[in-house]
Amino acid sequence: MNKNAANAGSGATQAGRPARLSLADWIPKIVMAPTVVAAVVCIYGYMIWTAVLSFTNSRMLPSYKFVGLEQYERLFMNDRWIVALTNLGVFGGLFILICLFLGVMLAIFLDQKIRAEGAIRTIYLYPMAISFIVTGTAWKWLLNPTNGIEKMMIELGFEDFRFNWLSDPDMVVYCLVIAAVWQASGFVMALFLAGLRGVDGEMIKAAQLDGAGIITTYRRIILPSLKPVFFSALVILSHIAIKSFDLVAALTNGGPGYSSDLPANFMYAHAFTRSQIGLGAASAMVMLGCVLAILIPYLYSELRGERHE
Amino acid sequence: MSNVAKRQTSGLDKVLRVALYVCLLAMATVYLAPFIVMLLTSLKDVEEIRSGTLLSLPGSIDFSAWSKAWSGACTGSQCEGMAPYFMNSFKIVIPAVAISTLLGAINGYVISHWKFRGSDFFFAALLVGCFIPFQVILLPMARTLGWLGIANTTTGLVLVHVVYGVAFTTLFFRNFYQSIPGELIKAARLDGAGFFTIFYRIILPVSTPIIVVTVIWQFTQIWNDFLFGVAFSGFDTQPVTVALNNLVNTSFGGKEYNVDMAAAIIAALPTLLVYVLAGKYFVRGLTAGAVKG
Numbered sequence: 001m002n003k004n005a006a007n008a009g010s011g012a013t014q015a016g017r018p019a020r021l022s023l024a025d026w027i028p029k030i031v032m033a034p035t036v037v038a039a040v041v042c043i044y045g046y047m048i049w050t051a052v053l054s055f056t057n058s059r060m061l062p063s064y065k066f067v068g069l070e071q072y073e074r075l076f077m078n079d080r081w082i083v084a085l086t087n088l089g090v091f092g093g094l095f096i097l098i099c100l101f102l103g104v105m106l107a108i109f110l111d112q113k114i115r116a117e118g119a120i121r122t123i124y125l126y127p128m129a130i131s132f133i134v135t136g137t138a139w140k141w142l143l144n145p146t147n148g149i150e151k152m153m154i155e156l157g158f159e160d161f162r163f164n165w166l167s168d169p170d171m172v173v174y175c176l177v178i179a180a181v182w183q184a185s186g187f188v189m190a191l192f193l194a195g196l197r198g199v200d201g202e203m204i205k206a207a208q209l210d211g212a213g214i215i216t217t218y219r220r221i222i223l224p225s226l227k228p229v230f231f232s233a234l235v236i237l238s239h240i241a242i243k244s245f246d247l248v249a250a251l252t253n254g255g256p257g258y259s260s261d262l263p264a265n266f267m268y269a270h271a272f273t274r275s276q277i278g279l280g281a282a283s284a285m286v287m288l289g290c291v292l293a294i295l296i297p298y299l300y301s302e303l304r305g306e307r308h309e
Numbered sequence: 310m311s312n313v314a315k316r317q318t319s320g321l322d323k324v325l326r327v328a329l330y331v332c333l334l335a336m337a338t339v340y341l342a343p344f345i346v347m348l349l350t351s352l353k354d355v356e357e358i359r360s361g362t363l364l365s366l367p368g369s370i371d372f373s374a375w376s377k378a379w380s381g382a383c384t385g386s387q388c389e390g391m392a393p394y395f396m397n398s399f400k401i402v403i404p405a406v407a408i409s410t411l412l413g414a415i416n417g418y419v420i421s422h423w424k425f426r427g428s429d430f431f432f433a434a435l436l437v438g439c440f441i442p443f444q445v446i447l448l449p450m451a452r453t454l455g456w457l458g459i460a461n462t463t464t465g466l467v468l469v470h471v472v473y474g475v476a477f478t479t480l481f482f483r484n485f486y487q488s489i490p491g492e493l494i495k496a497a498r499l500d501g502a503g504f505f506t507i508f509y510r511i512i513l514p515v516s517t518p519i520i521v522v523t524v525i526w527q528f529t530q531i532w533n534d535f536l537f538g539v540a541f542s543g544f545d546t547q548p549v550t551v552a553l554n555n556l557v558n559t560s561f562g563g564k565e566y567n568v569d570m571a572a573a574i575i576a577a578l579p580t581l582l583v584y585v586l587a588g589k590y591f592v593r594g595l596t597a598g599a600v601k602g
Contacts, residue, residue: 027423043476114333138346246535
């Protein structure tokens, strides 16, 4: 609708001055130019550049001697990368599932005409406003094996309580899950709450007239109508998981050893501190592939939906 | 939606409602607890931390950890506390937010009301910038900043934040300006108003809400950034997140958790304050940035 009106407008001016293009016609293009140049160079150009680097033998400095897929072979032979990828699978999977579960649950609970809803919502969401570095610092202290939650539980009388995940290579990845869920689950709640508020009241009334109980109403009518919110949340959460870098840096610094590394940390370590630019570039390309694998189907379905409207 | 809750209150319903409140409040406690523990820890001295537990109250309120975190704690090789880096963050955030918001407003205005051939395609292409993992641009960007002679400078960081923030700000403004009727712009053009006159007289006066949303979003994003900060800043241009991470991971002698916690709260304070004062706009930015993407 707006689109047509805007097009009609520009058509009118062009009809008035058909032959020469005045400066005025160029203004929109000129003011967009810096962004166009920046996007073409700094998004697409750099992506291609990183792709090129991933096919070279660059180490401390970029070199342009091509070695084919050798860096990718090295990458997938590298134990640290395999650990990082496995961690991403465990961390991402649990993080997404728990956030979705908590988010939906809290949103439904909050949607029952709760007194002081605003205040409670504010409390659930505030972690989203702070940096992952702060979150990591706070949870590093809470999960500290000697002074943290473990000590608190022992003092409370649970003598045998042990909670040393932060120093246990097999369990440390779950510490990342705990901190990340604390930070992001309130956000999922906000998304679903906004979705719940948009559900058609008539539909619910009709269901209840038909004798559907509250649980059936949610399960059969309300939640299915929130499918788009669900997919948005899924995409955003997986995006957060793949990009996670700061949380690991602050909470575990990849340790013990490299047992809690994620791909983003692997990439940074190899490209910037271990002088393995080619390997770092290859790992960045794999990360890009992961994001695109999630994003392209999502954007495709979104754009198709828009056209149908 | 309220219809679901509106049912006759029997005894069972009352019990369920109490359970509901208990559950909600318990969760609120879980979300608040880490911050409360941080605050309590920052007010204790080292001896109290060693002998007490996370939730034990400090014997006396002791702000020495705070003053040390602000102006004396060691972040790597320097021991000037968080203060200089706190200022660095403002030096990065203010210009970066201002420039990216202005560019976003103009771009959104063009994309929604001055379409030209390829502008829609360009918008779609720009959206990709919201989603790429930044690891994929780190290495080329580091080279470029070097060539431009602004590696490790505040200017360099501002540039990086503007370049990768513009995708989001354009998205925000474009979605907002779509709802301004095209007839309005058309009428103004027939009256002879030009591109900038229309922007200044018609568009900007109604833009306040979206400007607030965008500024808050950009402020939070850039203040909380760590990746660009750690990759592109120098020793004396580090933003506060990088300094905090250095402070926590620097350990000469005993670990001072009270100082760590005070420093973490200092680093979180500006964005928390924005959230408390303008939470509504913050949430709108989150959901807009998220759902519309």
